[in-house]
Amino acid sequence: MKFLRPAMVATFLVATLLLSNFLNTKVESSKFSESFPAVVCPPNAKAMNTFVSASSQKTQFRKLTGKTLPLRAVKHLRFPITSDPILLNGGEVTSALWQSVTNTWAGATLCLSPRSDEWFVGGAGNITSKGRLLLVNSGLSEAVADIATWSEKGAQFDKSVPVPANSFIQVNLDLLAPGQSRLAIHVTPRSGRISAFMVDERRKGLIKLGGDLITPMFSAKADLVIPAIPHANGNHAKAKHVLRLLVPGNLDANIHIELVSTDGTFTPVGLDSKRIARGVVVDIPLNPTIDTSAFSLRIHSDEPLVAGVFSSMSVGGHSDFVWSSPSELMAPLKLAINGLRPTFIFTGDNIAITVTTQLTNGKLKRTSISGTDFASWKALENTQTVSFSEISKSTYGAAIVTSTNGKGTFPLESGSVRTLSSQPTSSIEVIRR
Numbered sequence: 001m002k003f004l005r006p007a008m009v010a011t012f013l014v015a016t017l018l019l020s021n022f023l024n025t026k027v028e029s030s031k032f033s034e035s036f037p038a039v040v041c042p043p044n045a046k047a048m049n050t051f052v053s054a055s056s057q058k059t060q061f062r063k064l065t066g067k068t069l070p071l072r073a074v075k076h077l078r079f080p081i082t083s084d085p086i087l088l089n090g091g092e093v094t095s096a097l098w099q100s101v102t103n104t105w106a107g108a109t110l111c112l113s114p115r116s117d118e119w120f121v122g123g124a125g126n127i128t129s130k131g132r133l134l135l136v137n138s139g140l141s142e143a144v145a146d147i148a149t150w151s152e153k154g155a156q157f158d159k160s161v162p163v164p165a166n167s168f169i170q171v172n173l174d175l176l177a178p179g180q181s182r183l184a185i186h187v188t189p190r191s192g193r194i195s196a197f198m199v200d201e202r203r204k205g206l207i208k209l210g211g212d213l214i215t216p217m218f219s220a221k222a223d224l225v226i227p228a229i230p231h232a233n234g235n236h237a238k239a240k241h242v243l244r245l246l247v248p249g250n251l252d253a254n255i256h257i258e259l260v261s262t263d264g265t266f267t268p269v270g271l272d273s274k275r276i277a278r279g280v281v282v283d284i285p286l287n288p289t290i291d292t293s294a295f296s297l298r299i300h301s302d303e304p305l306v307a308g309v310f311s312s313m314s315v316g317g318h319s320d321f322v323w324s325s326p327s328e329l330m331a332p333l334k335l336a337i338n339g340l341r342p343t344f345i346f347t348g349d350n351i352a353i354t355v356t357t358q359l360t361n362g363k364l365k366r367t368s369i370s371g372t373d374f375a376s377w378k379a380l381e382n383t384q385t386v387s388f389s390e391i392s393k394s395t396y397g398a399a400i401v402t403s404t405n406g407k408g409t410f411p412l413e414s415g416s417v418r419t420l421s422s423q424p425t426s427s428i429e430v431i432r433r
Contacts, residue, residue, distance in 0.1 A: 036090075036091050036092050036113075036416040036417075037113040037114070037416050037417070038087050038088060038089040038090075038113065038138070038416070039087075039088050039090060039094075039095065039110075039111040039112055039113045039195075039415045039416050040064070040085055040086070040087060040088070040111060040112060040113070040114070040136050040138050040195035041081060041085060041086050041088055041095065041097055041111040042081075042085055042097070042099075042109070042134050042136065042168075042197040042213075043081060043082070043083055043084055043085040043134065043136075043168060044080070044081045044082055044083055044099070045083075045199075047101055047102075048099055048100065048101055049080070049099070049100050049101075049102070050080060050081040050097065050098070050099045051078050051079065051080055051081070051097070051098050051099075051339060052078070052079060052080075052081060052086070052088065052095050052096075052097050052111060053077065053078050053095050053096050053097075053098075053336040053337050053338040053339055053340065054074050054076070054077055054078070054079065054088070054090065054093075054095060054336050054338070055077075055090060055093040055095075055334070055336040055384065055385050056077075057073060057074060057075050057076060057077060058073050058074075059073065059074045059088065059089065059090055059093075060072065060073060060074075060088075060089040061074055061086050061087060061088045061089065062086065062087050063082075063084040063085075063086055063087075064084055064085045064086065064087055064136060064137075064138055064166045064167060064168065065084050065166060065167070066164065066165070066166050066167045067166065068140065068166065071089060074088075077336075077338040077339075077360065077384060078338045078339035081097075084168075085134075085136045085138075085168050087138050088111055090111070090336070090415075090416070092334055092414075092416075093334045093335070093336050093385060094110055094111070094333065094334065094335050094336065094413075094414050094415035094416070095110070095111045095335075095336045095415065096108060096109075096110060096111075096335060096336060096337050096340060096342075096399075096401075096410060097109050097110065097111055097213075098339070098340060098401065098403075098408065099199075099213055099408075100403065100405040100406065101211065101405065102405060103316065103318060103404075103405060104208050104210070104211070104318065104320075104405065104406075105201070105208070105210040105211035105212065105320045105321075105405060105406040106212075106315075106320070106401075106403050106405040106406030106407065106408055107199070107211065107212040107213035107322075107406065107408040108213060108340075108342075108399070108401045108408030108409060108410045109197065109213040109214075109215045109408075109410050110215065110410050110411075110413075110415045111415050112195055112216075112415045112416075113195070113415065113416040113417060114138065114189065114193040114194055114195050115195070115216075115218055116188070116189065117186070117187075117188055117218050117219055118186070118187045118188075118196045118216040118217075118218060119184070119185070119186050119187075119216055119217045119218070119219070119220065119306045120133070120183075120184070120185045120186075120187070120196070120198040120214050120216050121184045121214070121217070121244050121245075121246065121306050121307055121308035121323075121325070122183065122184075122198065122200050122212075122214040122244065122308045122310065122323040123173045123183040123185070123198060123200040123214065124173065124180070124181045124182070124183060124200070124202065125151070125173045125174040125175075125176060125177035125178055125179060125180045125181070125183060126174070126179055126180060126181045127179075127204075128202045128203060128204050128209060129172075129173050129174050129200075129201075129202060130201040130202060130203055130211075131172070131173040131174075131198070131199055131200040131201050131202070131211075132170050132171065132172050132173060132198070132199050132201075133147070133170070133171040133172075133173065133176070133185065133187070133196065133197075133198050134168055134169075134170055134171075134196065134197040134198070134199070135161060135163050135168060135169050135170075135171065135187070135194060135195075135196055136163075136167075136168040136194070136195045136196070136197070137163040137164065137165060137166065137167060137168065137192055137193060137194055138166070138193045138195065139165060139166075139192045139193035140165050140166065141165050141192060142162055142163065142164055142165055142191075142192065143162070143163045143165075143189060143190075143191055143192020143193060143194050144160055144161070144162050144163070144189070144190040144191050144192065145160070145161050145163060145187055145188070145189050145190065145194045145196070146158060146159070146160050146161075146187070146188045146189075146190050147159045147160075147161060147171070147176065147185060147186070147187055148185070148186040148188070149176045149177050149183060149184075149185050149186075150183070150184045150185075150246050150248070150279065150280070150281050151177045151180035151181075151182055151183055151184075151281050152180060152181065152182040152280060152281050152282075152283075153180060153280075154279050154280055155279055156176060156177050156180075159171075159176070160190065163192070163194065173198075173200075182244060182281040182282075182283055183281065184244070184246040184248075184281050184306060185198070186248070187216075196216065197213065197216075198213070198214040198216070199211065199212075199213055199214075200212055200213075200214055200321075200323060202321075208318070208319070209319055209321070210312070210318075210319050210320035210321045210406065211320075211321075211406075212320075212321060212322050212323045212406075212408060213323075213408065214308070214323045214325065215323075215325045215409070215410050215411060216325070217306060217325055217326050218328075219304075220248055220249070220304035220305055220306050221304055221305070221326075222300070222301045222302065222303060222304050222305070223298075223299065223300055223301070224297075224298075224299040224301075224305070224306075224307050224326040225296065225297070225298050225299070225326060225327060225347060225396040226296060226297045226299070226307065226308075226309055226324050226325065226326050226327070226398075227296045227327050227345050227346065227347050227396040227397050227398040227411065227412075228294055228296065228324060228344075228345035228397075228398035228399065228400050228409050229241065229294060229295050229296065229297065229309050229311060229322075229324045229409075230293065230294050230311055230313070230322055230324075230400050230402075230407050230409070231261075231288075231290065231292060231293055231294055231295055231311070232291065232292065232293045233293075233313065233314070233315070237313065237314055239311040239312060239313040239322075240285075240287060240311070240312050240313075241285070241286040241287065241288075241309055241310065241311050241312075242283045242284065242285055242286065242309070242310045243257075243283070243284040243285075243286050243297070243307065243308075243309050244281060244282070244283050244284075244307060244308050244309070244310060245276055245281070245282045245284065245299075245305055245306070245307050246279075246280075246281050246282070246305060246306050246307075247276050247277070247278045247279070247301075247303055247304070247305045248278075248279070248304070248305070248306065249278060249303055249304055250278060251278055251303050252275055252276060252277055252278050252303070253275070253276045253278070253301045253302060253303035253305055254273055254274070254275055254276075254301065254302050254303075255271070255273075255274050255275075255276055255299060255300065255301045255305070256271070256272060256273060256274075256299075256300045256301075257271040257274075257297060257298065257299055257300075258297070258298040258300075259286075259288055259290075259295055259296070259297060260295060260296040260297070260298065260347050260373050260374050261288075261290050261292040261294070261295035261296070261374055262292045262374055263290045263291065263292055264373075265373055268286060268288060271284070276301075276305070278303075283310075286309070293343075294343070294345050294376065294400060295374075296345065296347040296374060296396075297309065298347070299326075306326075307326055308323050308324065308325050308326075309323070309324040310322075310323055311323075311324065313407070315402075315404075315405070315406045315407060316404045316405065316406075320405075320406040320407065322406075322407050322408065322409055323409075324398070324409050325409075325411060326411070327396045327397065327398050327411035327412065327413060328396075328411070328413045329394065329395070329396060330346075330353075330388065330391045330395045330396060330397050330412055330413075331391065331413075331414070332387075332388065332389050332391065333387065333388045333412055333413070333414055334385055334386075334387045334388075335385060335386050335387070335388075335412070336384070336385050337379060337383055337384075337385070337386060337399075338360065338383065338384050338385075340379075340401050341378065341379050341380075341381065341383070341401075342378075342379050342399035342400060342401045343376055343377070343378045343379075343399065343400045343401075343402075344376065344377050344378070344379065344397060344398075344399050344412065345374075345375075345376050345397065345398055345399070345400065346369065346371070346374070346375045346376070346377075346395060346396070346397045347373065347374055347375075347395070347396050347397075348373070348392060348393075348394050348395035348396060349372070349373065349394055350372060350392055351369065351370055351371040351372065351373075351374075351375045351392055351395055352368075352369070352370050352390070352391075352392040352395075353368075353369045353370075353388055353389075353390065353391050353392065353395065353397075354366065354367070354368055354369075354388070354389050354390040354391075355367040355368075355369060355377065355386060355387070355388055356386070356387040356389065357379070357380050357383050357385075357386050357387075358383070358384045358385045358386075358387075359380065359382050359383060359384060360382045360383075360384045361382070365380065388412065396411075396412075397411070397412035398410065398411045398412055399411075399412065
């Protein structure tokens with residue numbers, strides 16, 4: 001009996017503590033909201049025409065002019081950009097941008113949200129170069145961008161460039177690598193909301209050689225796919241191609257390349273196993289004997305690398321060129337392409353994609369695309385938006401746009417990355433205390 005009373009007291013204390021904890025415990029559920037950050041569209045330049053496609057006339061935008069302006073509706077499904085870049089709040093819809101110089105060149109890209117890394121493979125810093133790197137700061141405070149440049153002579157001096165709030169600056173390519181003809185550029189924001197764009201424009205004396213917008217890739221990878229490389233025009237004139245590569249790491253890379261088209265899949269001569277030196281921009285000529293209007297490249301490497309394909313051609317009786325960039329794996333995507341009628345190119349082992357087209361009259365049309373290794377589909381007339389869903393595994397895609405001024409390409413990937421943010425939750429306990 002002398003141990004019974006202490007045991008009863010201890011049991012009572014434990015029960016009291018457990019009961020008090022149970023009564024004071026409340027279940028809290030965390031709530032999150034999904035959103036798509038606003039994207040940035042690059043500015044127009046003198047003698048250029050730049051147009052952006054929107055999914056709705058109610059899509060909100062504002063100019064980035066150094067002072068804060070309220071958002072307002074675009075009012076048009078395709079609207080021009082002036083000398084200032086714009087901030088476009090398109091939500092989950094990615095907007096395509098088309099830029100051209102009359103009877104000289106044209107190019108396409110996507111309006112993009114700020115990213116932590118952007119690689120541009122293309123451009124030149126020699127005497128023919130009129131190219132430029134555009135750094136846009138869509139934030140409300142000054143930003144700083146670090147620019148690393150490689151050429152055929154190796155790594156160049158890095159530059160750190162401040163960009164004032166709500167504005168942009170232009171860096172000429174011939175200042176990053178004077179006198180050099182092969183460039184690969186890595187832009188990394190040190191602070192602020194930086195979006196980078198590149199224009200490669202060339203001229204030899206009074207002769208205009210063409211130009212293009214270069215769409216960035218966002219990381220170096222061991223396996224790359226460039227889905228859409230334009231090859232033949234309607235008059236069957238073939239383009240000439242150059243594959244540009246950079247291995248930015250500390251080891252040389254061994255690469256294997258496959259060319260994919262409606263003519264089949266094969267490895268170009270000399271590219272079954274080729275060694276690429278690290279830290280040097282390398283150009284490899286590609287002249288496939290195929291009759292298709294476009295083809296894809298699959299690049300397999302034992303080291304991460306970045307790549308792009310330069311295609312020179314004649315368009316509308318004048319010289320032009322196109323830079324084709326690697327693409328990410330396809331995911332569900334809604335794209336605004338009003339005013340454009342791209343040809344979409346897909347590559348993958350077993351391609352299966354559902355396409356839903358919204359026309360400007362409000363009608364919806366559904367199309368199924370299938371194929372092995374390579375498939376193409378041309379957008380319908382008067383398309384407002386096109387959505388890709390039910391996408392097969394390991395499928396990549398890009399678009400080729402053609403006009404009388406020139407050609408352009410852009411990958412089929414989202415311009416804005418979905419973000420999650422926690423929502424504050426109210427509790428009655430706050431008032432009681």
